[in-house]
Amino acid sequence: EIVLTQSPGTLSLSPGERATLSCRASQSVGSLYLAWYQQKFGQSPRLLIYGTSSRATGIPDRFTGSGSGTDFTLTISRLEPEDFAVYYCHHYSRSLPWTFGQGTKVEIK
Amino acid sequence: QVQLQESGPGLVKPSETLSLICTVSGESMDNYYWNWIRQSPGKGLEWIGYVFHTGTTHYNPSLTSRVTISVDTSKSQFSLSLASVSAADTAVYYCARASFEPTLRFFDSWGQGTLVTVSS
Numbered sequence: 488e489i490v491l492t493q494s495p496g497t498l499s500l501s502p503g504e505r506a507t508l509s510c511r512a513s514q515s516v517g518s519l520y521l522a523w524y525q526q527k528f529g530q531s532p533r534l535l536i537y538g539t540s541s542r543a544t545g546i547p548d549r550f551t552g553s554g555s556g557t558d559f560t561l562t563i564s565r566l567e568p569e570d571f572a573v574y575y576c577h578h579y580s581r582s583l584p585w586t587f588g589q590g591t592k593v594e595i596k
Numbered sequence: 597q598v599q600l601q602e603s604g605p606g607l608v609k610p611s612e613t614l615s616l617i618c619t620v621s622g623e624s625m626d627n628y629y630w631n632w633i634r635q636s637p638g639k640g641l642e643w644i645g646y647v648f649h650t651g652t653t654h655y656n657p658s659l660t661s662r663v664t665i666s667v668d669t670s671k672s673q674f675s676l677s678l679a680s681v682s683a684a685d686t687a688v689y690y691c692a693r694a695s696f697e698p699t700l701r702f703f704d705s706w707g708q709g710t711l712v713t714v715s716s
Contacts, residue, residue, distance in 0.1 A: 531690060
């Protein structure tokens with residue numbers, strides 16, 4: 488099983504600041520097989536990024552994904568009030584089971 | 597645009613079987629993996645397993661002895677059965693869709709989720 492470890496657990500930032508979220512895999516994940524989701528309280532997760540760096544439909548360009556191998560990053564260039572949420576990385580490679588990171592909470596400082 | 601909706605009992609007794617249905621609307625079930633994912637209160641996401649529209653399944657090894665996922669394309673539904681539940685199975689259960697294409701097997705559509713509590 489590929490274990491995804493996200494850091495930090497909580498990120499306290501102000502609107503307008505830059506957020507950098509990390510996702511580290513226990514073994515190499517092909518760059519085509521890493522996604523990021525945003526989850527707000529009481530809602531289902533929403534797909535943000537797939538294939539490491541491709542934005543899903545309707546996702547603003549302040550969200551950027553990058554990385555390769557075992558290290559991946561989600562960057563939010565300038566936090567908007569609606570961006571405060573929990574973010575999960577997820578691998579969907581051929582190596583089942585598919586797994587998620589434990590999440591990074593981005594909270595208002 | 598596809599929509600998914602979970603349904604089923606919100607309360608299940610310990611040792612009994614949890615049963616949920618996901619109804620798919622707006623698009624065909626063909627050529628997609630149909631998934632169940634759960635989230636325990638205050639915790640992260642756990643993939644339970646999937647069923648392909650042909651009926652092929654794959655389960656998370658952590659749950660495989662207790663899980664059955666099946667599909668009924670004539671009703672545009674797929675279902676989850678989890679046997680011998682305990683309090684540790686209390687969670688919000690989501691159904692979600694993933695493409696057949698290997699590089700597109702992220703979860704692009706999700707149901708709203710349904711809370712299932714295991715308690716006597």
